[in-house]
Amino acid sequence: MNDYRPEELDIALLAAGADPAADAERPVSSRLRARILTAMLREQAAEGPLLDLAECKSRGGELCVFEELVTIAPVGKANRERNPCNVCHARVLAERMEPAPIWWPGCPYADFQKS
Numbered sequence: 001m002n003d004y005r006p007e008e009l010d011i012a013l014l015a016a017g018a019d020p021a022a023d024a025e026r027p028v029s030s031r032l033r034a035r036i037l038t039a040m041l042r043e044q045a046a047e048g049p050l051l052d053l054a055e056c057k058s059r060g061g062e063l064c065v066f067e068e069l070v071t072i073a074p075v076g077k078a079n080r081e082r083n084p085c086n087v088c089h090a091r092v093l094a095e096r097m098e099p100a101p102i103w104w105p106g107c108p109y110a111d112f113q114k115s
Contacts, residue, residue, distance in 0.1 A: 033112040050083060057071065064090070064106040065107075085109070088109075
């Protein structure tokens with residue numbers, strides 16, 4: 001699910017108007033990073049089903065606590081290919097607060113708060 005690549009996020013930041021030369025000493029806000037990640041995941045989902053969460057985990061991806069729950073819940077494959085971040089309060093907090101009070105491992109939105 002969190003199968004984004006850091007270089008894609010960097011390209012998206014450039015497209016959003018970030019100037020690497022001017023902003024080299026000023027980090028990009030975690031709110032902007034969260035919004036860009038959400039947009040990228042929604043675009044990815046619009047193109048077709050996402051990678052199954054269990055498969056993502058087997059490839060070495062780290063899942064958040066809610067994604068872990070989806071992998072063990074008795075839900076169909078279609079539900080495991082959806083992005084639980086769409087309904088997660090961590091996403092909402094990360095997009096609206098700087099810094100957001102998110103701490104659990106595996107959550108990319110929580111990772112943005114650390115940078």
